Amino acid sequence: MSSARNPENHQIPKSLEMYQRALELIPGGTQLISRRPTRFAHGISPIFASHGKGARIWDVDGNEYIDWVSGIGAILLGYADPVVDDAVKSQIDRGTNFSITHELELELAEELVATIPCAEMVRYTRSGGEACAVAVRIARGVTGRDKVLFCGYHGWHDWYIASNLTAEESLNEHLFSGIEPIGVPSGLKQTAIPFPYDDLNALGELLDANRGEVAAIIMEPIRSELPPEGYLAGVQKLAKEHDVVLIFDEVTTGFRLAVDGIQSVVGVEPDMSVFAKSISNGYAMGAVVGKRDVMSPSSQMFISSTYWGETVGLTAALTTIREVKKRNVPAIVQHTGTQLISQLTAIASEIGLPVVCKGVSIHPYLEFQVEDAETKTKLSTLYIQEMAKRGCHGYTSFYLNAAQGEAELSQTWDAARETFTILAAGLADNRLDDLLECIPKKEYFQRLVR
Numbered sequence: 001m002s003s004a005r006n007p008e009n010h011q012i013p014k015s016l017e018m019y020q021r022a023l024e025l026i027p028g029g030t031q032l033i034s035r036r037p038t039r040f041a042h043g044i045s046p047i048f049a050s051h052g053k054g055a056r057i058w059d060v061d062g063n064e065y066i067d068w069v070s071g072i073g074a075i076l077l078g079y080a081d082p083v084v085d086d087a088v089k090s091q092i093d094r095g096t097n098f099s100i101t102h103e104l105e106l107e108l109a110e111e112l113v114a115t116i117p118c119a120e121m122v123r124y125t126r127s128g129g130e131a132c133a134v135a136v137r138i139a140r141g142v143t144g145r146d147k148v149l150f151c152g153y154h155g156w157h158d159w160y161i162a163s164n165l166t167a168e169e170s171l172n173e174h175l176f177s178g179i180e181p182i183g184v185p186s187g188l189k190q191t192a193i194p195f196p197y198d199d200l201n202a203l204g205e206l207l208d209a210n211r212g213e214v215a216a217i218i219m220e221p222i223r224s225e226l227p228p229e230g231y232l233a234g235v236q237k238l239a240k241e242h243d244v245v246l247i248f249d250e251v252t253t254g255f256r257l258a259v260d261g262i263q264s265v266v267g268v269e270p271d272m273s274v275f276a277k278s279i280s281n282g283y284a285m286g287a288v289v290g291k292r293d294v295m296s297p298s299s300q301m302f303i304s305s306t307y308w309g310e311t312v313g314l315t316a317a318l319t320t321i322r323e324v325k326k327r328n329v330p331a332i333v334q335h336t337g338t339q340l341i342s343q344l345t346a347i348a349s350e351i352g353l354p355v356v357c358k359g360v361s362i363h364p365y366l367e368f369q370v371e372d373a374e375t376k377t378k379l380s381t382l383y384i385q386e387m388a389k390r391g392c393h394g395y396t397s398f399y400l401n402a403a404q405g406e407a408e409l410s411q412t413w414d415a416a417r418e419t420f421t422i423l424a425a426g427l428a429d430n431r432l433d434d435l436l437e438c439i440p441k442k443e444y445f446q447r448l449v450r
């Protein structure tokens with residue numbers, strides 16, 4: 001059992017060797033920036049996975065970890081969930097991609113419309129970024145306008161990264177700093193404009209300054225905290241006043257807060273919502289759902305792909321949504337999150353380390369309460385390093401899934417107690433540099449509420 005393993009024996013030689021080979025063949029070494037080793041404790045955290053089951057993953061060196069990142073949010077029921085996987089396997093035996101529309105396409109549409117408050121019509125994609133791009137295209141199509149106001153992260157596509165053509169720090173608060181809009185057509189300059197979270201005046205001013213030109217407001221309705229009372233209703237009011245399409249990006253939150261997504265929790269129904277990742281427990285799938293008046297005109301727009309109606313993703317999404325309801329997954333993950341928030345804070349206070357665990361229960365995060373930014377980075381990297389050595393893979397924030405249970409929590413409390421003790425001693429003796437065995441983390445995804 002990994003909880004009993006000796007942290008001093010932790011090694012990842014095969015991962016490191018494979019990463020060198022990958023860098024030769026794959027620009028950036030991986031397909032997802034959040035999976036880059038520098039996002040974790042490079043040299044200590046696992047880089048290449050071998051397999052996963054439930055709450056746990058195994059790396060190519062044979063180390064077992066609780067995965068507190070849940071496939072960067074894509075896993076909601078747990079790895080290799082038997083119900084979803086059995087459904088997928090039997091669908092594979094019946095065929096995956098057809099020359100006519102498969103019946104599952106309609107069945108999933110009916111499930112989504114019955115589940116998500118704003119959903120009257122549905123389109124599919126294979127990923128979250130793609131789903132955002134489809135939603136933005138539809139909004140531009142129905143309004144005949146070009147500009148998009150955004151808040152949060154919405155994928156890699158030109159429409160979004162174009163915001164850094166105008167000012168290179170546009171994405172700093174929404175994604176991370178230093179992103180150059182290389183390869184994005186300069187003609188898109190001024191078409192994607194960021195707005196700050198929880199500032200209705202700023203949003204109103206942007207809408208006034210771009211009156212008659214804004215097609216859509218697209219935003220992550222929550223990330224690490226619940227929205228302040230009345231904020232999202234205020235955004236919706238402004239959108240209506242300016243005849244702008246309001247799009248919620250629910251890719252990461254998914255069905256973690258409620259079985260119908262975020263809308264019933266925050267009491268606001270946008271014109272469109274975008275889902276991906278956890279909608280299908282790790283299988284490639286995305287969905288754009290929305291009101292009929294906005295969605296219907298898109299039948300005239302060229303938005304089309306062979307793989308959007310492929311049956312593995314459709315089956316995985318349909319089964320995942322039904323299992324989320326059956327197992328009451330939001331209650332499970334929120335219980336886990338509440339435990340993390342209270343216990344990690346309590347352990348830190350017992351040890352005297354200036355860190356608290358806070359945030360919304362579906363996505364808690366650790367906040368190191370030290371002034372100096374460099375010290376903060378060192379503490380978080382050292383935390384990731386020492387937790388990895390104790391079989392807990394993660395960032396300083398937690399993506400939850402329903403397979404994480406009492407065994408995972410108990411192992412995490414033990415690991416955190418030892419880790420926090422090391423951090424507290426390192427901080428007191430000014431020895432953080434000596435304790436870091438990895439390259440300090442340089443870049444962060446700077447999310448809107450952190």
Ligand SMILES: Cc1ncc(COP(=O)(O)O)c(C=O)c1O
Binds near residue numbers: 128154
């Ligand atoms: C809120 C949000 N939107 C969009 C995306 C992009 O999704 P994908 O990586 O599936 O393209 C992500 C991914 O992290 C996300 O968190």
